[in-house]
Every structure is written in structure tokens, then in C-alpha cells.
Amino acid sequence: MPTVAHAGRRFTYADYLGWQGDERYELIDGVAYLMSPAPGLAHQEVAGEVYRQLANVLASRDCRPFVAPVDVRLPAGAEDDAVDTVVQPDVLVVCDPAKLDARGVRGAPDLVVEVLSPTSAFHDHRRKRDLYERAGVREYWLVDPFEQIIHIYRADAGGQYGKPEVREMKGETPVSTLPGVSLHWDELAERLAGLGSG
Numbered sequence: 001m002p003t004v005a006h007a008g009r010r011f012t013y014a015d016y017l018g019w020q021g022d023e024r025y026e027l028i029d030g031v032a033y034l035m036s037p038a039p040g041l042a043h044q045e046v047a048g049e050v051y052r053q054l055a056n057v058l059a060s061r062d063c064r065p066f067v068a069p070v071d072v073r074l075p076a077g078a079e080d081d082a083v084d085t086v087v088q089p090d091v092l093v094v095c096d097p098a099k100l101d102a103r104g105v106r107g108a109p110d111l112v113v114e115v116l117s118p119t120s121a122f123h124d125h126r127r128k129r130d131l132y133e134r135a136g137v138r139e140y141w142l143v144d145p146f147e148q149i150i151h152i153y154r155a156d157a158g159g160q161y162g163k164p165e166v167r168e169m170k171g172e173t174p175v176s177t178l179p180g181v182s183l184h185w186d187e188l189a190e191r192l193a194g195l196g197s198g
Contacts, residue, residue, distance in 0.1 A: 013073055013083040021148060024069065028131055030084040036119045042195050043147040046115045047090045048142070049188045057181050062115065063095040063110065071104035074135045080106075086133065090115045110135040110177045116144045128184070129153060133161045139177040144191050148185075 010030030015129070019025065024035040041048075047067060054065035072092065074085040080103075084152055091108040094100060099107040112132055114124045120167035121142055132140045133155065140153040153161040167173055169189050172182040 001008065009083065013082060014081040015084055016086050020072075024088070026088060027084060027086045028127055033127075035088070036117060039115070043090075043115045043117055045188065045191055045195070046143050046145045047113075050052075050091045050113050050115075050183060051185055054091065054181070058093070058178070060117065061099070063093050063178060065091065065093045066081055066105070067091050072109060073104065073106045074108065074131070085135075087128065087131070089113065096176075103162055105136065108132070110137070111139045111141070111175060112137050113143060113184040116142055116146075125151075133159070139175065145169075148189055148192065 011027055011032050012030065013027070016025065016027055016032075019165070024034045026035060027033075028187055040155075051065055051067040058065055068090050070086045070092065072089060073080065073083045073088050074087070076081070090110070091110045091111075091113040092105070093111040095110045096107070099105055112122075113172070114128060118126055121144075129140060129142075134161060138155050140184075142151040142153075142164075144150070150167045150169055150173060151164040152167065152173070153164045155161060169185045171186065172184045175181045175183065
């Protein structure tokens with residue numbers, strides 16, 4: 001689980017912009033979470049492949065994919081100095097160009113993909129799931145490169161996620177929020193198997 005920095009203090013995006021050093025943080029409801037050290041190769045293989053596939057298929061569409069680190073500021077309606085939530089999803093897709101500016105993304109992406117690691121699993125499954133649901137992210141995927149399992153949360157008409165769809169990382173998986181877009185897993189799964197469990 002990521003380390004909570006400065007327990008008891010609440011921060012805003014203005015504070016976040018002033019932090020120096022190589023350490024990266026995310027803010028969730030004003031609480032600073034120290035991000036894990038550089039991820040392993042399995043994590044990078046998954047994030048890179050998901051981004052590559054999305055970038056290829058979305059090249060002629062209005063939706064734009066991004067790969068971390070890109071700051072996503074939430075909620076959308078707050079002034080930047082008052083924003084108390086800034087996250088860096090592994091991969092995200094934004095279909096509304098009004099949400100993009102020079103600093104990153106302001107408002108909920110349409111799709112967020114987080115790649116799980118042993119140190120981030122609770123953070124991604126609980127804190128970020130709750131955050132993305134509340135912020136209005138329409139589809140949230142958690143990809144486990146070690147178990148080769150995908151948990152897919154989709155917002156219903158009321159904006160609630162409910163129980164996730166759980167799929168194996170094989171064949172192809174359609175992205176509900178992006179009609180006609182599917183992610184293909186078989187070649188990636190073979191590469192992950194070649195990396196072993198380390």
C-alpha cells in the first residue's frame with residue numbers, strides 16, 4: 001500500500017505544484033499518498049501495450065489516450081488552487097477535448113486503466129475505485145499482470161459501479177465506453193509468462 005505522507009495534513013493542487021524532489025505523490029481528498037518506486041517490467045509491459053493498442057485504434061477518433069505520468073485533477077468544477085485530488089492513472093482515455101489543458105486533464109476521464117502491483121492493489125481496488133466512481137469515470141479497469149485477471153467496473157445509469165466483471169487476460173475484451181474498441185491479450189500474456197513471477 002502506498003505510504004501516506006504528512007499524516008493529518010490536507011493539501012491542494014497548489015501545494016502539489018510546489019513540491020520538489022524526485023518523489024511522486026497522488027492527492028485523494030487532500031491526503032498525499034507517496035507513489036510506489038519505479039514499477040517492474042510486467043507493469044510496464046501491460047501499461048505500454050494497453051496504451052499502444054488504444055492509441056492505434058483511436059488515432060482517427062476524437063478520444064485521446066494517455067499513459068502515466070499525466071495529472072488528472074478532480075473534481076472538474078473546482079478552481080485549480082482548491083482542487084484536492086490529483087491522480088496519475090497508468091492509462092486513461094479522454095473523449096472531451098475541453099477537459100485537456102497544458103497541465104493535464106481536468107475532470108473525469110472516460111476510461112481509466114490501473115495496472116496492479118503488490119504495493120498498490122488495495123489503493124487501486126478501494127481508494128481509487130471509490131474516487132473514480134464518485135468523479136464520474138464511466139469505465140475503470142484493474143489489470144493484474146501476475147494473476148492475468150482483469151476487473152472491469154462500469155458505471156450504471158446512476159453512476160454507480162456495482163460488482164466488477166472479472167475476466168481472464170486472454171482473447172479480446174471490448175471497451176464498453178469506446179464502441180468498436182477491444183483490447184487483445186494473447187501476445188501480451190505470452191510476454192508476461194516469459195518474465196516469470198519476478
